[in-house]
Amino acid sequence: MKFIKKGFTLRFTISLLVITAILLTLLTSIISAVQVNRSSLISNYLNKNESYAKKLASNTNDLLMTMQGNIWAVAQILEREEATDVQLIDDLFQENTQYFNSLVVADHNRDIQAISPHNVGVSIGDRLTSEQSKMAVNTKKASISEPYRATTGRLIILVSAPIFDKNGIYKGFVGGTIYLEEKNVLSDMLKEHFFGDGSYVYVVDKSGNLIFHPNNKRVGQSVIENEVAQKVISGQCGSQRVTNLEGNEFLAGYAYEPNSSWGIISQTPAQVVDKPTHHLVTRMLLFSLPFLLLILLLGWWIASRIAKPLYTLAQFSDEATLRPVPAENIPEIRSSYYEVRLLSQSVKIALQNMNQDLTHLRHEVKIDELTGLANRRAFDGMMAEWIASNMPFALIMMDIDHFKLVNDTYGHVMGDEVLRYLARIMQLMSNEDDLCFRYGGEEFGILVKHSGLGRAKEMADRLREQLAVTKSPTDSSITLSAGIAVFPVHGRSAQQLIEKADEALYQSKENGRNRTTVSQLPGA
Structure with a gap:
């Protein structure tokens, strides 16, 4: 009799399959859970930052309207005066220190008639030379300027309103300034929005220049290459994942403020989702371990139960390898195990009905069970x-x-x-x-x-x-x-x-x- 080298037993193979199936199922579950959890976290941060940016845009709009209203009120007070009263300008500035870093009154030649406070680097009689002051005189309208470098060297924004005399003749303008690189009303409103998870807010003007950033040294820099900055200054609102100019990935929400054409961006570092994801994986592994061990023991026991009765059928197969037997000639295997006898009979029946079943199956898989239509x-x-x-x-x-x-x-x-x-x-x-x-x-x-x-x-x-x-x-x-x-x-x-x-x-x-x-x- 020919001896066959012993290979893997059925018990070992089934046990290995059970272990592999369990591990793959666990791995699939963890990967799916991580992907779903990560996607959910990213979506939540994007939605939160977009909503937050819209809220800040609304707050900024309200702030700018208040500042414009205050400058208009100052202009109307000055219109009633025959001459510029220096003390009056000081009093008006004190009433608006929460909004402006300085207050300046210039005539139609842009010569300074009054300024408060008095230590800002220019004096009464000096002439303003910036394009923004020229625009204020030429347009004779209220405006919010783009950021520019003043003669004092400061990066400022000018909120101005025209002054007319009682006969409607243009006298000049009054302007309130915001020192972007120093403590100002905009930074006071936005600096509190820097969170422990690395989230922060920054603001760009319509040219893509930073007018507020938690890192004050970056104020005035151009970020026009930033994809989010390009979208927000074009008037769009929304959210997306973005890589900033320093190579860091963020989950950003952005909103457009139409009164000033500024863009408000609220963003969170993308790696903020890593910590809860790692925590989720750890918890899943710890929770699954007892069940994994239990299922492994159960799988080994089931494999043993299956292998024992099938061993008889395996012996017949071993004998049949020397003399192949057609399917219809497979003898009945006498055994006390019902499973073995059923398997032997099923093999014969399966071979006879295979073609018929396949034909029927091909038809069934193309029909919708409920309606009878094609699926x-x-x-x-x-x-x-x-x-x-x-x-x-x-x-x-x-x-x-x-x-x-x-x-x-x-x-x-x-x-x-x-x-x-x-x-x-x-x-x-x-x-x-x-x-x-x-x-x-x-x-x-x-x-x-x-x-x-x-x-x-x-x-x-x-x-x-x-x-x-x-x-x-x-x-x-x-x-x-x-x-x-x-x-x-x-x-x-x-x-x-x-x-x-x-x-x-x-x-x-x-x-x-x-x-x-x-x-x-x-x-x-």
Whole structure:
């Protein structure tokens, strides 16, 4: 008798498979949980920062409107004066120190008539030379300037208002300044928004220059290359992951402040999600360990129970390797174990019925069990076949309007009846060559063979109108919305056609439901 070298036993193999399956399941669970948790954290931080940036933009708008209102009030007080009173300017500045770093009054030649405080680096009689002061005189309007370097060397913003005499003749302007590189009203409002997790807020002007940053040395720098800065100064609001100019990744939310054309950005370091993710993995491993050991013991015991009765069948197989036996000639294995006898009989029956079962299976996997229509797999296969043969056809995508209300009102059993009812109507109103299918949920469709837009739209409208006047199983009519795309007019791939039909279906929903929308032609 020929001896066969002993290899792995069935008990060992099954135990190894159980261990591998458990470890892979655990690994998959951890990876899935980490991805979901990480995605959720990132989404939360993005939404939080966007909302926070919008709130700060609103607060900044209110602050700027208050400052403009105060400058207007100062201008109106000065309009009532015959001459500029230095003491009056000092008093008005004291009332506005919470908003401005200095207050200056200049005539129509931009010569300083009064300034408070008096130690800012310029004096009464000096002439202002900045483009911003020239603009204030030329426009004779209230304005908020872009940041600029004043003659004192400071980076400032000028909030100005014109002054007219009693006869309406322009006398000059009064301006309140914000020293961006020093303590100012903007930094007082925003500096508190620096959090322990590394989150912080910064502000850019419409040219992409920093006018506030927690690191005061960066004020005045251009960040126009920053993708978020580009979006926010163009008037957009939103959130996204971004890598700043220093190479650090952040979760940023941004909002536009229209009164000044400033952009407010609130951002959090992307690595802030790492710590809770690591904590989640640790907890999952500690929690799973006892269950892992228990399942391993259970798997070993089950493997032993399976291996013992199957050993008899394995011995027969070993003998049969010397003289192959056709399936129909496999002898009955006499054994007290029911499983062994059942396995022997099942092998014979399985070989005889295999082809028949496969044929039946191929049919079953292409039919939707609930409605009897073609399912998604059959739909994908048919569409791929038609596209490959370059056959013109139309795709009608349909969705029952307010189907959730049917389920909520009558229950899911009645909801299933409504789906079967729609399927019957679709089959009655379509041709033999067409393919009616259930795409998923309450969404259905028809592949209309050798069809253009006209016939497809006529079919969709007839179906829609028939449903609207016919009682459904709920004893009332239902309506549906439809979208149509045509091959090859709207696309030459299945994905393009489905997207176009879905877009048209969504348009039908948006325009009031119970209607058919034809997808727009590319480039239209």
